[in-house]
Amino acid sequence: MVSGVALARPIATTGAPPGEGAPCAAPHVTIRGLTKGFADFLVYDRFDLDIPRGKLVSIFGPNGCGKSTLINMIAGLIPVDAGEILFDGKPLRDIRFGYVFQNYREALFPWLRAVDNIEYPLKLRQVPKRERRARVERLVAHLGVKIDLRRYPYQLSGGQQQLISIMRALIVDPEILFLDEPFSALDYEMTLFMREQLQRVFVETGTTTVLVSHDLEEAVYLADHVLLLSRGPARVADFVTYDAPRPRSDATLSEPDFVRVKAHCLDVFQREVRKG
Amino acid sequence: MKWLEPLLPAIGVVVLIMLWYLAVWLRVVDPVLLPPPTDTFRALWKGMNGGQLGADFLKTVERTTLATLIAAALAIPIGILLGASEKLYRSLEFVIDFFRSTPASAMFPLFLVVFGVGDKTKISVAAFGAFLVILFNVAYGVMNARKTRLLAAKVMGASKLRVLTDVTLMESLPQTFVGLRNGVSLALVIVVVAEMFIGSSDGLGQRVFEAQQLFAMPDMYAAIFAAGALGYGLNLLFLLVERRFVHWSGK
Numbered sequence: 001m002v003s004g005v006a007l008a009r010p011i012a013t014t015g016a017p018p019g020e021g022a023p024c025a026a027p028h029v030t031i032r033g034l035t036k037g038f039a040d041f042l043v044y045d046r047f048d049l050d051i052p053r054g055k056l057v058s059i060f061g062p063n064g065c066g067k068s069t070l071i072n073m074i075a076g077l078i079p080v081d082a083g084e085i086l087f088d089g090k091p092l093r094d095i096r097f098g099y100v101f102q103n104y105r106e107a108l109f110p111w112l113r114a115v116d117n118i119e120y121p122l123k124l125r126q127v128p129k130r131e132r133r134a135r136v137e138r139l140v141a142h143l144g145v146k147i148d149l150r151r152y153p154y155q156l157s158g159g160q161q162q163l164i165s166i167m168r169a170l171i172v173d174p175e176i177l178f179l180d181e182p183f184s185a186l187d188y189e190m191t192l193f194m195r196e197q198l199q200r201v202f203v204e205t206g207t208t209t210v211l212v213s214h215d216l217e218e219a220v221y222l223a224d225h226v227l228l229l230s231r232g233p234a235r236v237a238d239f240v241t242y243d244a245p246r247p248r249s250d251a252t253l254s255e256p257d258f259v260r261v262k263a264h265c266l267d268v269f270q271r272e273v274r275k276g
Numbered sequence: 277m278k279w280l281e282p283l284l285p286a287i288g289v290v291v292l293i294m295l296w297y298l299a300v301w302l303r304v305v306d307p308v309l310l311p312p313p314t315d316t317f318r319a320l321w322k323g324m325n326g327g328q329l330g331a332d333f334l335k336t337v338e339r340t341t342l343a344t345l346i347a348a349a350l351a352i353p354i355g356i357l358l359g360a361s362e363k364l365y366r367s368l369e370f371v372i373d374f375f376r377s378t379p380a381s382a383m384f385p386l387f388l389v390v391f392g393v394g395d396k397t398k399i400s401v402a403a404f405g406a407f408l409v410i411l412f413n414v415a416y417g418v419m420n421a422r423k424t425r426l427l428a429a430k431v432m433g434a435s436k437l438r439v440l441t442d443v444t445l446m447e448s449l450p451q452t453f454v455g456l457r458n459g460v461s462l463a464l465v466i467v468v469v470a471e472m473f474i475g476s477s478d479g480l481g482q483r484v485f486e487a488q489q490l491f492a493m494p495d496m497y498a499a500i501f502a503a504g505a506l507g508y509g510l511n512l513l514f515l516l517v518e519r520r521f522v523h524w525s526g527k
Contacts, residue, residue, distance in 0.1 A: 075431060076431070077427060077430075077431055099428075099431045099432075101424055101427075101428060103424050106422045106423075106424035106425055107424050107425065107428045108428075109425065109442075109443070109446070110524035110527065111446045111449075111522075111523075111524055120429075120432065120442075121432040121433065124432055124433050124434055124438065125433070152523070152524060154524055154527035168432075172432075
């Protein structure tokens, strides 16, 4: 199920968007007729969506519209009432994926050292110890991580812990990576730093990434596409493309293109909020 | 003044002993009832070094350890089982809470009838008391395992059994140690009381009781101190083991 080689796909070293030029017309994830209700209200009613391959999609929308619910259903954390979610036509259990929780404190295992936390998914797949270590080392070198991995999670800062979580998700060489508001428990300084880390991960691996965000600036800054959701039952209010070259930097935030896309997203968002 | 800080815990002890000397010197209490500290510590020293007190001390240690081991061996697996199934726990919660609130000493006559006058009764009553305390804590530890952590293991592809062994059990460890510490303290209390009152010929409880009957006050105080040291030592031992094996507790 898991390939023996970490990060086997070609690695983009330039600023070009990963997957560019590759034949990626077919969507990576297809969602059809997704229906989900809690108690007496429908969050999703026959919801359809395609997630393109090798792109970073941010999900943004009004409070309680079901951003996290969507990502959790795609990643199989909560069951769907009806509908189908396929990855290249395959169900979730046939693919490798990574998931990063918002609450890194409760998502990491404090009884394991950072390195053993990262190795845990490989251990579940019975990858031998020597290879596990080698793969962690490769990932560390690849991402340029400078953390003492022999430490326990509680000995690391919040940002470092979340970085360990992201590495734990990446160690299986996932076909798709899910992040549920991964930086919202961090202070602003650390959030900025972690955005760059995530961008680097994405540029280096080109993994299809789905990011739930509650910060519009962050959502646009990191995204190839921003998925704007409406209030329940959620529909696609807009699927905005933002194609500024990577790596993006602080200067990107004041470029006219960024400002325009962000303003447009805010417009759609406000419209949806007022409807509610 | 910084160098004084490690000495702070000793101040209470020194003050207590000084007050004790003062009370003896001023004859506040009848000297027969309150012997000077020197006599008491001499009795403690002689008793623990080859005297009867040392033998009784070991006997109490043996009973308390056995009771705690039996209690833990039963309570930990059952606690995990109960904690893993919330419905099962809720259906037994009242029974557990009821007997946990029942003074174990009230059970002596019942256990006497069942096990007779001997070591079995003392150990089994103590084990019974400790069992419920440990059980309750283990079950709570399992039930209160962080949901995110369980979900994280599941999302990484861990089977139900794997989630239980890799996450739930580790998550319940801090609470299990709370149970073990409370359990061993309770076991000691019950063992000492049992040694006093249910036909015992040895043990710290019996030593205290006998010394009192013979008006051998230094011996009685010595036995009380020995029991105190034992209780404190057991608690400390569990704390050290906990800190070693559950290093993440409270962090």
